[in-house]
Amino acid sequence: MEAVSCIFCGDRGTRPYHEENGYQAVSCDGCGLVFVTPRPSEAEMKRLYEGQETKVDLGLQIRNVERATYEARRALDLVGRYQPSGRLLEIGCAAGYFLREALRRGYDPTGIDITGPFVRYATDVLGVDAREGTLASVELPPASFDVVYHRNVLSHLAYPLDAFRQMRSLLRPGGLMVYQTGNVAELPGERWAGTNELDLPDHLYHFGERQLRMLAERTGFETLDVRRYALLLHEPAPRAALLHLQSLFRKNHKNGAPAKEQKNKPAPFVVPNDVPRARLLHSLEVLVDGYITYDLGAVAPKEGRRATLVVVARAR
Numbered sequence: 001m002e003a004v005s006c007i008f009c010g011d012r013g014t015r016p017y018h019e020e021n022g023y024q025a026v027s028c029d030g031c032g033l034v035f036v037t038p039r040p041s042e043a044e045m046k047r048l049y050e051g052q053e054t055k056v057d058l059g060l061q062i063r064n065v066e067r068a069t070y071e072a073r074r075a076l077d078l079v080g081r082y083q084p085s086g087r088l089l090e091i092g093c094a095a096g097y098f099l100r101e102a103l104r105r106g107y108d109p110t111g112i113d114i115t116g117p118f119v120r121y122a123t124d125v126l127g128v129d130a131r132e133g134t135l136a137s138v139e140l141p142p143a144s145f146d147v148v149y150h151r152n153v154l155s156h157l158a159y160p161l162d163a164f165r166q167m168r169s170l171l172r173p174g175g176l177m178v179y180q181t182g183n184v185a186e187l188p189g190e191r192w193a194g195t196n197e198l199d200l201p202d203h204l205y206h207f208g209e210r211q212l213r214m215l216a217e218r219t220g221f222e223t224l225d226v227r228r229y230a231l232l233l234h235e236p237a238p239r240a241a242l243l244h245l246q247s248l249f250r251k252n253h254k255n256g257a258p259a260k261e262q263k264n265k266p267a268p269f270v271v272p273n274d275v276p277r278a279r280l281l282h283s284l285e286v287l288v289d290g291y292i293t294y295d296l297g298a299v300a301p302k303e304g305r306r307a308t309l310v311v312v313a314r315a316r
């Protein structure tokens with residue numbers, strides 16, 4: 001375990017924020033950034049991540065083609081307003097559905113992901129350019145991209161400043177970065193009491209709009225827009241109702257549901273040969289969720305609410 005201090009302020013003092021899975025997240029007295037300290041050493045984190053690969057339900061992520069495609073379309077609608085074509089890099093491309101959608105819209109996309117089976121699926125089945133590894137391990141030519149995109153990746157990065165500087169170096173001057181993350185640091189720690197919702201220590205850093213602007217400022221980006229969508233479905237009451245509805249729904253529509261794996265002996269994952277067929281009811285569920293999050297969530301009162309933030313920044 002290693003103790004870390006705030007990436008922006010150094011040792012300005014911290015206060016306890018939330019505890020989960022035996023890990024402590026603190027809030028910086030200087031800027032409000034929330035981060036895990038002490039945290040597993042780099043070697044331990046690598047081991048945790050490798051362990052996590054087996055924890056992620058790869059088959060489920062690949063079957064979830066409707067949701068992934070929907071999210072990709074929403075994101076590309078926004079990217080397209082600023083940069084309608086060109087070389088695009090997705091960091092954390094998972095099964096590659098965003099890359100496929102970007103290709104359809106005329107971009108020249110490349111993705112990287114640490115999970116080998118995802119990369120094989122994206123390459124062999126979707127026919128997109130995906131490479132296995134991290135920003136540090138995959139060789140990409142500097143100043144060669146027009147767009148960098150990532151979704152729910154930032155909180156996992158052990159060194160956010162270094163990673164953002166590297167993303168900056170991959171963009172041509174004036175290139176665009178669009179990414180999505182949460183707003184945890186804007187909410188009081190009590191919001192999470194008794195839950196595992198912060199996913200510690202997989203999520204090492206939690207930001208809010210203020211800290212995201214600081215991150216951009218220090219890594220060579222100009223923040224152009226921060227869009228805020230209230231996660232209405234994550235409020236305690238709707239969340240409980242939704243989970244209940246989903247459990248009813250899943251009971252009645254088992255087609256394509258994964259067989260329950262035995263705890264000690266997970267079946268080895270086999271990369272499918274084909275893209276799963278879109279399921280009508282599932283597509284409908286995704287549309288309703290999307291409407292609630294991105295349409296109602298954009299206009300709902302956001303004060304004190306959990307939100308997803310979509311940031312548009314330009315390389316200076």
Ligand SMILES: [Zn+2]
Nearest residue numbers: 006009028031
């Ligand atoms: Zn700080």
